[in-house]
Amino acid sequence: LAERIALPPRPDELHTLASAINQLLERMEKAVVREKQFTADASHELRTPLAVLKGTLEVLVRKPRSAAEYVENITLSVQEIDRLTHLVDQLLLLARFDSAPQVEHRQELPVLSSVHDVLHRRRAALEARRIRVDVQDADTPPIHSDPYLVDLILDNLLDNAVKYSPAGSTITVALDEAGARQRCTISDEGIGIRPEDLGRIFDPLYRSDALAHKEIGGTGLGLSIVARACALLGIELAVASELGRGSTFTLLFPAG
Numbered sequence: 001l002a003e004r005i006a007l008p009p010r011p012d013e014l015h016t017l018a019s020a021i022n023q024l025l026e027r028m029e030k031a032v033v034r035e036k037q038f039t040a041d042a043s044h045e046l047r048t049p050l051a052v053l054k055g056t057l058e059v060l061v062r063k064p065r066s067a068a069e070y071v072e073n074i075t076l077s078v079q080e081i082d083r084l085t086h087l088v089d090q091l092l093l094l095a096r097f098d099s100a101p102q103v104e105h106r107q108e109l110p111v112l113s114s115v116h117d118v119l120h121r122r123r124a125a126l127e128a129r130r131i132r133v134d135v136q137d138a139d140t141p142p143i144h145s146d147p148y149l150v151d152l153i154l155d156n157l158l159d160n161a162v163k164y165s166p167a168g169s170t171i172t173v174a175l176d177e178a179g180a181r182q183r184c185t186i187s188d189e190g191i192g193i194r195p196e197d198l199g200r201i202f203d204p205l206y207r208s209d210a211l212a213h214k215e216i217g218g219t220g221l222g223l224s225i226v227a228r229a230c231a232l233l234g235i236e237l238a239v240a241s242e243l244g245r246g247s248t249f250t251l252l253f254p255a256g
């Protein structure tokens with residue numbers, strides 16, 4: 001820990017400078033502690049699927065099994081590998097946002113077509129859970145943004161909307177204008193978010209420990225990726241939610 005500068009007795013310029021440096025040191029220390037915690041949490045998240053994978057495969061090696069048991073255990077292993085791959089992909093993406101400056105390729109982009117692309121990719125999950133998506137577009141003009149990052153944002157928000165919603169419910173995606181800015185809201189009729197979780201869901205690896213949330217799989221990285229991509233593109237991101245009623249995520253795109 002860095003030693004603090006002793007503050008001179010009189011509140012003069014030197015005093016102000018010393019206390020500013022002390023505040024800076026405090027902020028840096030907090031960032032280092034956060035970083036260490038993140039590394040520990042991420043390692044734990046990586047170890048869990050690896051342990052499951054090892055256990056599942058060891059069972060197959062130890063005793064001769066029926067063909068059906070082989071298929072079952074190998075299927076479980078493949079699922080675990082998929083989970084692990086998704087987790088590693090998300091960690092790499094987050095690391096890229098935090099270290100290297102992202103290259104943006106801004107171009108004319110109709111948000112409606114990005115929404116339809118994402119929905120098209122997610123159609124199997126939507127059909128399986130009989131979730132209807134109501135897309136409302138007030139003939140909004142295209143925005144000027146990076147298609148890859150906008151897709152990433154919409155994909156993560158829609159993935160969550162589907163995941164945390166009951167079968168047979170409706171998700172509404174509405175595009176409209178708020179003054180000179182375009183707005184996209186994604187509303188679900190899902191399990192909602194506790195008020196005490198709302199301030200933390202954008203933190204890397206944070207998952208609500210409410211029972212209904214714990215039963216649904218996830219990495220806790222999606223929204224931190226969304227928040228970073230939004231910051232990069234100057235998109236204002238907001239969330240409103242009521243436990244048991246549903247959640248609304250709002251994207252306000254920069255004007256012009």
Ligand code: ADP
Pocket residue numbers: 160161164188190191192193201202206207208213217218219220221222223224247
């Ligand atoms: P995860 O992979 O856990 O879904 P995210 O970073 O995408 O990670 O979300 C963080 C947490 O925020 C989730 O674990 C969940 O508790 C909560 N959350 C996010 N989106 C929703 C939603 N649409 N409805 C309810 N809870 C949500």
